[in-house]
Amino acid sequence: MVDDNQVFSFEDEGxxxxxxxxxxxxxxxxxxxxxxxxxNDDAVDEEDDDLDMEVQAFIYDETLxxxxxxxxxxxxxxxxxxEMVTEMINTFFDDPQINPE
Known part of the structure; x- marks a missing residue:
């Protein structure tokens, strides 16, 4: 994870x-x-080691x-x-050098 997390808020059905x-x-x-x-920061349980994290992926235009x-x-x-983004997500979660839990 990055240290200086950007935060995004989404509204859905209120x-x-x-x-x-x-x-x-x-x-x-x-x-x-x-x-x-x-x-989804709201769905993260810090005490659950078998965490199924809800993730979303987007194209990101930092200039905006x-x-x-x-x-x-x-x-x-x-x-x-x-397919390419899914491979990157899987690599992130599977590679302990990238994501040292």
Whole structure:
């Protein structure tokens, strides 16, 4: 996880959910975009070792975070991008050098 977590709030059916940045990465070979993976801070139980963390992934446009933060997160729409992002998420959770619990 990053130390200076960015926090994002989303509203859904009258409820507000808080997500924090888990990690972000740049893919500059095929898609040439920055991606951000967020986790639901409200659903994290610090005492549960078998944690099923709720995560969301987006294309991230850091240039918009100050002027139009609601537009900085863009939905991932292609299957190729989702496959690549899913591989990165799995690597993050499976590799103890990246994510030393």
């Amino acid at each position: 409820n507000t959910y808080t997500f924090k940045e888990l990690f972000r990465f740049e893919e500059d070979t095929k898609f040439n975009k920055t991606y951000i993976v967020l986790y 975070i100050k002027s139009a933060p609601e537009e900085a997160l863009v939905s991932i729409e292609t299957d190729d991008e989702w």
